Amino acid sequence: QVQLVESGGGLVQAGGSLRLACALSGRTASQLVMGWFRQAPGKERDFVAGMVGVRGDTYYGDPVRGRFTISRDDAKTTVYLQMYSLKPEDTAVYYCAASDVVHWGGWDSAIRWQSYHYWGQGTQVTVSS
Secondary structure (H helix, E strand, O other), X not given: OOEEEEEOOEEEEOOOOEEEEEXXXXXXXXHEXXXXXXXXXXXXXXXXXXXXXXXXXXXXXXXXXXXXXXXXXXXOOEEEEEEOOOOHHHOEEEEEEEEXXXXXXXXXXXXXXXXXXXXXXXXXXXXXX
């Protein structure tokens, strides 16, 4: 069973940065499709960034490309989301998600929250203007 625990959310001023962490148990990140999603009140759960497999290929949602970076540690038990140049519209609950890499269906599938089987509890990120 895969378990995910996020940490690192908080309140930051516009233009600032935060790093979120997702601690994995039950698998390593090289065995998983990893995704970060976010959901603001009254809005859909949107794809932020993803990483897949042994090579750690990455992909980003358009609103964050160039500002956010997904990475993982050498032990592949923690996945990070480094966020720079934060904007008020980045305010949301951020979720870490995972699915077994055997279910990999390309990025067209991986950007959909329905493709993931395992979820963390979420961490709030608030960006003040």
